[in-house]
Each structure stands twice: as structure tokens, then as C-alpha cells.
Amino acid sequence: xxxxxxxxxxxxPQVAARAVAGQMLIVLADWGEVMVLNDxxxxxxxxxxxxxxAGEIASVLAETxxxxxxxxxxETGDFLQALLDVQAIELGETPQKVG
Amino acid sequence: xxxxPLSILIAGIAAELDLSRLPPETRAGIVSTYAPFAGTNxxxxxxxxxxxxxxxxxxxxxxxxEWQIRTxxxxxxxxxxxxxxxxxIDLSAGIAYVLLRRAGNLENFLRVLYARECLARxxxxxxxxxVIRNGRGYVFFGPSGAGKTxxxxxxxDETVLSDDLVIVAPHHGCCxxxxxxxxxxxxxxxxxxxxxxxxxxxxxDKAPTHRVVELAPVYAVAQLxxxxxxxxxxxxxxxxxxxxxxxxxxxVPVRTLHFRPDAGFWNLLD
Numbered sequence: 001x002x003x004x005x006x007x008x009x010x011x012x013p014q015v016a017a018r019a020v021a022g023q024m025l026i027v028l029a030d031w032g033e034v035m036v037l038n039d040x041x042x043x044x045x046x047x048x049x050x051x052x053x054a055g056e057i058a059s060v061l062a063e064t065x066x067x068x069x070x071x072x073x074x075e076t077g078d079f080l081q082a083l084l085d086v087q088a089i090e091l092g093e094t095p096q097k098v099g
Numbered sequence: 100x101x102x103x104p105l106s107i108l109i110a111g112i113a114a115e116l117d118l119s120r121l122p123p124e125t126r127a128g129i130v131s132t133y134a135p136f137a138g139t140n141x142x143x144x145x146x147x148x149x150x151x152x153x154x155x156x157x158x159x160x161x162x163x164x165e166w167q168i169r170t171x172x173x174x175x176x177x178x179x180x181x182x183x184x185x186x187x188i189d190l191s192a193g194i195a196y197v198l199l200r201r202a203g204n205l206e207n208f209l210r211v212l213y214a215r216e217c218l219a220r221x222x223x224x225x226x227x228x229x230v231i232r233n234g235r236g237y238v239f240f241g242p243s244g245a246g247k248t249x250x251x252x253x254x255x256d257e258t259v260l261s262d263d264l265v266i267v268a269p270h271h272g273c274c275x276x277x278x279x280x281x282x283x284x285x286x287x288x289x290x291x292x293x294x295x296x297x298x299x300x301x302x303x304d305k306a307p308t309h310r311v312v313e314l315a316p317v318y319a320v321a322q323l324x325x326x327x328x329x330x331x332x333x334x335x336x337x338x339x340x341x342x343x344x345x346x347x348x349x350x351v352p353v354r355t356l357h358f359r360p361d362a363g364f365w366n367l368l369d
Binding site for chain 1: 315316317318320321322324325331332333334335336337338340341342345
């Protein structure tokens with residue numbers, strides 16, 4: 001599956017995540033794998049909340065780091081795709097309701 | 100007495116093994132294996148009913164796989180299946196059951212049982228070797244092939260807890276390392292019922308020279324969590340493991356030990 005801008009990424013239910021000293025550690029329980037995200041991955045991970053679409057995450061990334069929209073979209077797409085490939089996230093078509 | 104349960108005590112966790120339905124030779128083997136850990140404490144033990152029935156393997160053994168364990172959660176129980184053992188664990192009720200085939204062995208079932216119970220108590224069964232030197236506990240962890248058994252063989256003058264698995268758990272506000280009656284590839288490894296305050300955790304790396312390197316907190320936690328077997332299959336348990344590893348790494352130094360196969364690495368750790 002390829003991530004498109006309207007889809008809303010959310011954590012896979014079999015994922016555990018915790019920030020340790022400012023860096024995000026992720027456990028993929030289905031595979032027994034442990035991953036550590038780098039600084040930019042940690043920042044992007046914080047914006048994956050089931051409410052923001054991939055496009056909105058790219059916009060936040062562009063604003064936060066002063067990136068060109070195209071570059072931010074590419075970086076966000078690559079990151080989300082990598083997470084999707086290891087089943088760290090799932091994609092919803094509409095934002096998840098909060099509460 | 101054949102009908103009396105075998106009471107064992109590992110890291111302060113008591114289990115009572117009902118072996119009365121086993122053939123005498125199987126029962127005698129289990130009693131002998133776990134004799135160093137025979138004991139009780141004031142806590143209510145986990146009652147483990149062990150039965151035997153001849154029959155086909157529960158999982159057909161594969162030519163290139165030494166062992167295989169399948170666990171899954173169902174209705175509050177952990178369902179357990181291996182080649183020659185099948186059972187379940189209900190820790191909230193304090194009971195467990197395992198059926199052995201002729202070639203069955205209780206050890207893997209007990210590993211899973213203790214891994215789960217440790218986690219419930221804020222401790223970890225860790226894929227690591229453990230050594231007590233001058234009253235201080237050292238834990239050497241890493242995946243298969245990292246050098247756990249090698250470090251153990253190079254520490255024969257010390258109290259070797261295990262070459263494969265140890266329990267790390269809080270005790271009176273400190274972290275302690277405990278021996279377990281489970282072995283790795285070192286057939287002569289003792290089953291040492293001993294414990295000590297933990298003074299260091301070392302991720303192993305075989306190298307041309309001895310060297311100790313600090314690990315950044317997130318990598319310390321990640322590498323520790325990657326060495327916690329049997330309990331990581333559910334996100335909630337994995338989150339608990341990570342939380343315990345984070346607390347552990349905050350209390351006890353976690354470093355990488357690059358080592359070559361001689362006992363000189365101890366000079367860096369003392």
C-alpha cells in the first residue's frame with residue numbers, strides 16, 4: 001500500500017512506544033522487534049495520532065523545519081511508508097474521533 | 100514421597116509442581132533437576148499440575164529447529180504449545196497445567212511461566228548470562244551468538260548463575276540478579292541458586308580488544324528489551340517490558356562490553 005495525503009496514520013494496535021531521553025523507542029509486538037527512531041522520526045512519530053492526515057503531517061513538518069512543501073511531503077511519505085511496511089502503523093481514510 | 104508436590108523457589112517466586120501423575124523415572128528426573136531450587140516462602144505458590152500421556156508431538160519437530168514455543172493469550176490464560184508439551188497458565192488464578200509427551204521436558208514451560216510472573220512483579224527474565232564476583236552481580240546480555248556462554252566459560256572462578264537466562268528484579272529498592280535452573284548451550288553450566296545486587300548490565304560484542312563503552316539511554320533500553328523472551332507478543336506486555344527496562348537503565352549502568360575470548364575483560368569491570 002502506498003500512503004496518500006488524505007489518509008490518517010494511526011498506531012498499529014500491536015505496537016508499544018515510549019520516549020526515552022527524547023528519542024522514540026518502538027516495539028513491534030507481533031514480530032518481537034525493537035526499533036529506535038532518529039530525531040526527525042521521533043518528531044514525526046509524535047504527529048501520528050489518527051486525526052492528522054499524511055498531508056497535514058507534511059504541512060506541520062514543513063512549517064516546523066522551514067522545508068519546501070514538496071520535500072516535506074516526500075520525507076513524510078517515505079517515513080510513513082517505512083512504518084507501514086513493518087506494520088508499526090495503520091491507515092484510516094477519515095480522522096479518528098477523539099475521546 | 101511420590102505424591103507430595105515439589106516446591107521450588109526461583110527469585111522469590113514459589114511454584115508447587117504436582118508430579119504425582121508422572122511415571123516414576125520422569126518424576127525423579129524433574130526432582131533431581133530442580134533440587135537446587137527446592138524451597139518455599141510465605142507467598143502462595145503457583146500450582147502447576149504436570150501430566151504425562153504418550154502420543155504424537157503437539158508440533159511436528161522440524162529438522163533444523165532445535166525448539167519452538169508458541170504462546171497466545173486467550174480468556175485470561177496463556178496457551179502454551181511446544182513439540183512435546185502443551186499447557187496453559189492462569190497467573191491471576193495462580194494455576195497452570197502442562198501435558199508432557201514421552202520426550203517432553205518441563206523446562207521451556209517453566210521458562211514461560213516464570214517470564215510471565217516476573218513481569219507481573221516488575222522484574223524480567225532476561226536472555227543473559229549472570230556472574231557474581233566479590234558479592235556483586237554482573238549481567239551479560241545479547242542475542243544467541245553474542246558471547247554469553249563464552250563469558251561464562253571465562254568466569255569459572257566466580258559464581259556463575261547461568262549462561263543463558265537470569266532474572267533481574269527489584270528487591271528492597273535495589274535491582275538484584277537471580278540464578279535460574281535453566282541452561283543454554285553450556286551443558287556443564289551449574290544451576291546456581293544464588294543472587295546478588297546488580298552492579299552492571301553489559302551488551303556483549305565480540306571484538307579484538309577489551310573495551311567498555313557507555314550506551315545512550317534509548318539504546319540501553321532497546322537492547323535490553325530485545326533480550327526479554329516469551330512475553331513480548333502483546334503490545335501491553337511489551338510496553339510493560341520497556342517501562343521496566345527504562346527504570347532498570349536509570350538505576351544500573353548499561354554498557355557495551357567489547358571483548359576477546361580471555362578473562363582480561365574483568366579488569367575493566369572491577
